[in-house]
């Protein structure tokens with residue numbers, strides 16, 4: 276088995292680490308300090324952190340200072356997501372020293388700007404393809420934003436370096452990843468794909484790792500770690516075979 280990168284998630288709402296169900300505002304379970312959570316994943320051996328500013332994604336404020344503090348405290352690579360939609364928010368995100376940012380809504384609403392920043396920043400930019408069925412969702416996953424495969428074709432042409440693919444129906448549910456969706460996206464692009472949403476068990480990680488030859492590069496894990504379905508150490512042992 277080829278190595279699958281693991282990205283433990285810290286999603287931040289109102290200054291707290293939380294997990295949502297289907298990404299819906301109001302379904303938060305709180306897990307305390309985002310910095311403590313991130314440091315715990317780093318201590319456990321993570322090489323990546325997936326850090327999401329949910330307030331910025333929903334348009335209910337932001338946790339920019341906290342996200343910068345957490346990113347600055349990490350010795351590991353950080354992928355930043357949530358509300359990065361214009362020059363100012365992109366500059367603030369990149370100024371944290373993160374390894375890359377994840378654009379969502381902007382890829383649906385301001386495609387010219389996204390093409391420009393892809394050209395400027397290369398693989399520091401990933402695009403989050405967050406879907407219900409094959410319909411993309413933006414604005415914190417609250418609004419429809421077009422067809423997955425049409426958008427993917429456009430982003431491929433524009434040189435997008437990487438995609439983070441989330442089946443919203445699975446996100447935060449511990450119901451397992453949507454492997455068919457991951458296979459279909461891999462078939463539609465030659466860029467690496469990071470799987471997100473629904474991981475519930477070590478077997479789910481083994482199943483995602485089985486898609487590495489197709490182009491899956493990594494897996495984001497949130498709820499399963501907070502719910503202690505397995506430890507990060509166990510997960511890292513599974514994917515590093």
Ligand SMILES: O=C(O)c1ccccc1NCC(=O)[C@H](O)[C@H](O)COP(=O)(O)O
Nearest residue numbers: 284298332415446447472473496497498
């Ligand atoms: O990433 C976003 O911008 C975002 C926006 C609105 C709601 C949720 C959002 N992200 C959620 C995540 O990235 C989760 O951390 C990730 O999918 C983990 O899911 P799970 O393992 O199912 O808890």
